[in-house]
Amino acid sequence: MRRYPAALARRMRALLRRRTTAELQSSATIDLRSPGIAADPFPHYETLRREGSVLFLPQNDYWIVLGHEAVRSALARPEHFSNAPYRDVDAVLLAADPPVQTVIRRTVARLFSPAVTARLEATASRLSEALVRPELDAVANYAIPVSRGVTADLLGLDAAGMDDIVHAEEVSRGTADPLGNFVRSLDALAPRSTMFGALTGAGIPEESARSLVRLMWLAGTTTTQRVISRTILRVIECDSDQRALRADPALLRPFVEEILRLHPPEHMVPRLAMADVELDGVTIPAGADVRLCLSAANRDPAQFGQPDRIRFDRGNARHFAFGSGAHACIGAQVGRATANIAVATLLHRSAALHALRPLHEIRYFATEAALSPESLEIGVMPI
Numbered sequence: 018m019r020r021y022p023a024a025l026a027r028r029m030r031a032l033l034r035r036r037t038t039a040e041l042q043s044s045a046t047i048d049l050r051s052p053g054i055a056a057d058p059f060p061h062y063e064t065l066r067r068e069g070s071v072l073f074l075p076q077n078d079y080w081i082v083l084g085h086e087a088v089r090s091a092l093a094r095p096e097h098f099s100n101a102p103y104r105d106v107d108a109v110l111l112a113a114d115p116p117v118q119t120v121i122r123r124t125v126a127r128l129f130s131p132a133v134t135a136r137l138e139a140t141a142s143r144l145s146e147a148l149v150r151p152e153l154d155a156v157a158n159y160a161i162p163v164s165r166g167v168t169a170d171l172l173g174l175d176a177a178g179m180d181d182i183v184h185a186e187e188v189s190r191g192t193a194d195p196l197g198n199f200v201r202s203l204d205a206l207a208p209r210s211t212m213f214g215a216l217t218g219a220g221i222p223e224e225s226a227r228s229l230v231r232l233m234w235l236a237g238t239t240t241t242q243r244v245i246s247r248t249i250l251r252v253i254e255c256d257s258d259q260r261a262l263r264a265d266p267a268l269l270r271p272f273v274e275e276i277l278r279l280h281p282p283e284h285m286v287p288r289l290a291m292a293d294v295e296l297d298g299v300t301i302p303a304g305a306d307v308r309l310c311l312s313a314a315n316r317d318p319a320q321f322g323q324p325d326r327i328r329f330d331r332g333n334a335r336h337f338a339f340g341s342g343a344h345a346c347i348g349a350q351v352g353r354a355t356a357n358i359a360v361a362t363l364l365h366r367s368a369a370l371h372a373l374r375p376l377h378e379i380r381y382f383a384t385e386a387a388l389s390p391e392s393l394e395i396g397v398m399p400i
């Protein structure tokens with residue numbers, strides 16, 4: 018198949034971006050759900066942030082928090098900004114607030130022991146190695162199976178158990194209530210995981226253990242998949258980055274960190290204002306629907322020099338791809354390691370990675386909260 022030059026693809030993306038920037042709007046008129054904006058929300062976040070770091074968006078009927086410091090402050094105040102909006106995903110940990118959440122979190126954190134993390138890294142490596150082909154869809158045939166396989170191993174599910182979950186997800190996709198139906202199937206399958214037994218053995222009631230197993234699957238698979246896909250996309254669209262990573266494999270870690278910063282798998286996390294609360298000089302009313310925009314905070318020029326650029330030398334600059342505070346991602350180490358291992362495997366098994374189709378033809382899963390390639394056909398040139 019034909020190989021498309023990265024420079025051409027970059028020029029086309031820049032042209033597309035210019036078209037989007039022409040339509041930049043104010044907080045009064047913007048609708049972050051509109052497809053044109055979801056396809057490239059970043060310039061819009063920037064324009065909005067110049068208006069204010071905390072804004073009400075009437076078209077979306079929610080408050081959005083865009084500044085790095087304002088997002089940090091809200092994440093640090095669960096008593097003012099509750100996680101209740103997540104109650105349909107999991108009411109036990111993710112949607113619970115401290116101090117109840119703190120107790121559960123302590124038990125769940127024990128499941129991520131150094132021994133388990135090491136086992137999951139070995140699984141990520143084994144799965145990645147087995148999936149490399151001369152040509153492959155890096156989303157469907159690489160990022161997704163690696164992320165699912167590692168999460169299934171964390172849950173202690175055998176291959177049949179994982180297949181049943183994947184099947185249930187596919188079936189529920191075509192229904193009127195995809196999340197509701199998938200959640201019900203996951204709950205039915207949860208007792209087949211060893212994690213369920215570990216949680217109930219630690220004194221957690223069965224219904225709560227089902228909810229936690231379900232949360233792990235939902236929180237661990239799509240997020241990690243998106244990070245792997247995004248990182249591979251950047252490698253194939255930027256020759257100089259690919260050369261740098263091949264010349265010095267130690268750069269992969271800061272590179273993945275930059276991908277996480279620039280493209281967190283969830284652009285925003287929801288919160289409920291528990292009272293009239295002040296944030297960066299703005300009063301948000303009690304009961305308001307608030308979205309903390311991690312993507313915008315991660316590109317705040319007040320925190321990051323050249324915020325839209327990948328730099329290998331940012332050191333410990335603090336991004337919010339994994340959240341922060343009471344609900345900071347409990348699987349961050351596993352997600353990070355899995356992404357690093359999957360991309361490192363593709364790099365060391367190839368002399369070059371390249372796109373098999375023009376990059377501007379890539380279709381994205383694009384919503385107000387996520388922007389991720391749906392498929393990514395790549396060529397893996399043998400060494």
Ligand code: HEM
Nearest residue numbers: 110111233236237240241286338339340344346347348352
């Ligand atoms: C690279 C991939 C990942 C990213 C970017 C990510 C991101 C996040 C974010 C932003 C939150 C905070 C949500 C909020 O405050 O509203 C979170 C929480 C969480 N994540 Fe992850 N995650 C990733 C991988 C994983 C994995 C692999 C697991 C485990 C299987 C996991 C399990 C969880 C859990 C259980 C929570 C809830 C923690 C709590 O409420 O105390 N995540 N994640």
